[in-house]
Amino acid sequence: MTDHLVVAEGLVKHYPVRGRGTLAAVDGVDLRVERGTTLALVGESGCGKSTTGRLLLALERPDAGRVTVAGQEVHALGRRDLRALRRTMQPVFQDPYDALNARMTVERIVAEPLRVHHAGGDVPARVRELLATVSLDPALASRYPHELSGGQRQRVAIARAIALDPAFVVCDEPVSALDVSVQAQVVNLLRRLQDERGITYLFISHDLALVRHLAQRVAVMYLGRIVEEGPAGELFADPRHPYTRLLLAAAPRPRVRDRDPAPVAVAGETPGALSRGRGCAFAPRCPLATGLCRTDDPPLRALPGTERKAACHYAESSRAGAA
Amino acid sequence: MTEPATFLRIRDLRIGFGSGHEAVRGVDLSAERGETVALVGESGCGKSLTALALLGLLPPGASATGSAVLDGTELVGRDERALRRIRGARAGMVFQDPMSSLNPTTPVGAQIAEVLAIHTRMSRSARRRRAVELMESVGIPDAAARARQMPHQLSGGMRQRVMISIALAGRPDLLIADEPTTALDVTVQAQVLALLRERARDTVLLFITHDMGVVAEIADRVAVMYAGRIVETGPVRAVLDAPRHPYTAALLRSVPDPDRPVAGELPTIPGQVPAAGERIEGCPFRPRCARATDRCLTPPDLTPDETGGSVACWHPHELTEAAS
Ligand SMILES: Nc1ncnc2c1ncn2[C@@H]1O[C@H](COP(=O)(O)OP(=O)(O)O)[C@@H](O)[C@H]1O
Ligand SMILES: Nc1ncnc2c1ncn2[C@@H]1O[C@H](COP(=O)(O)OP(=O)(O)O)[C@@H](O)[C@H]1O
Ligand code: SF4
């Protein structure tokens, strides 16, 4: 049996919207992350990726559904148990500058979780070791965040995140704000930490090339729901949901392709999550939409003969495959 | 003049700060009408300053020397009045964050109409109609209704379209786009790139980016910048398929490709870009370069080669050599 460290079932999170009822930021999401592996969560901005990440880390309460981490139901725990569990789950966010206390030195930032959780032992030695682990020059320990480059700041954020040896780390667009060459360094670091420490990642990103490089499995999210999920290789080689294909077609490649015709289906932007009507939420942008799509909402279902799930009426059809 | 006239010709552009720190260190670049040139490089290499200098929009404390001639008009060293005229009629600019250039409390249609008031003698109502037409022309659906909305009521992609319509309102000869899609989703990015490609047919488009994937989508020619200098230029296909400068090659290798996953670690460039004001003897890429020799202690000049490109390197990758 596969050992799933993180299991989310039927997660729902609504936010109130001024004068217009509520918005289903997360609208019935199931996810499973196998221990020591990376699940990537991809989709356009506003589709609910960060909210999902916060629900998994118990930084927010879901309106429905549950999250189990290492067998413990996260949102059912009492305060003390939750605090203990939190040690094992850490976030790394996009903008390390926002996430780091500007008035603390690097040394104090990395030491803080050790102190807060009374990790004990020789804290300064542990901090030095952590900085070495993320390949940060020890001379930077006395610097403040504004004195560091973006890549160095993200290394500090990662050092702090792994200080308590977490089992599960949610990386929310951790390299989106960095230069490509620095992105590659940080991604290599995240992978090395996974190899050495068996960390399980939820890797939130809109960069499909990075996702392909990092993740064993990929979940594609659209307007609060998962629309396709499966092993990375399979999903990239043969995407079954038209939205996955749209994202893949739009991803830039560092080589000259035929520019005409431009990726056909990129017309339209994601509508607000407020306006989910009947039928498939992707239908207004979908080049394959039929009458059925506009009346019947396709459930996420396993595709026979694959390890994949997709929420599309035509996920198996050659018509979909040829688009 | 002995050389053929080029529509935009930048010569030995240098931008310094009072402290003596020179951030742009002799940029030469030219472009023909209708051409899209991508200026690419890591943060801090001087891309934005180069662009701002062409429009006379340098930050306080910065000063430019050298020359940039756009269809007979010198852009560098002009007084504010001349610059304002140039910005209005000849050159437009689109920035990464449209919110920084839009007025948050004025409907977007009225903001476009204001720009038209500067460039044209249209009546008020004609300007308003034209503003809606311009919004339609950059692919904003339901433009008449959108024109009455405030910037924050539009999506990031729509705001960038509004900025593009403003930049194009004066029918400029030069359009500068500084990382215009960096903050957008890939899907919206693809749309904005397609729009710029289509609408920049008659202008020089100087497109600034750090993303080689975006370069591949938009550029006719590429100019790679490193530490305030252009280190390689050439036709986009030549540069991306067979980069000659070790920095260009390394930069390209570090970009993952969704169709071609690499096993193991992603290639990286060792070391870091030089810090502001840091002096490096000889070639600025030398401390990070695997091909460096003693010869590189003398700075190489940008030298034309037979591909229509130029490279500033003593030991460039051969044209036949697969730079991988
Ligand atoms: N705290 C909040 N209050 C109200 N709305 C929110 C809040 N957090 C997120 N949202 C809304 O929920 C939706 C999903 O947001 P988010 O999870 O941040 O998406 P993503 O990370 O995919 O960009 C968006 O429409 C966003 O505006
Ligand atoms: N306002 C400023 N004051 C001092 N130095 C500056 C200023 N703006 C830019 N610089 C210097 O110029 C260099 C190039 O900046 P910029 O053109 O913005 O780079 P890019 O757009 O390639 O990221 C920076 O590394 C910085 O050292
Ligand atoms: S169900 Fe229909 S509209 Fe939805 S993604 Fe599939 S083909 Fe497109």
Ligand code: SF4
């Ligand atoms: S001149 Fe020398 S150091 Fe500079 S890029 Fe070429 S080989 Fe490397």
Ligand SMILES: [Mg+2]
């Ligand atoms: Mg997010």
Ligand SMILES: [Mg+2]
């Ligand atoms: Mg810049």
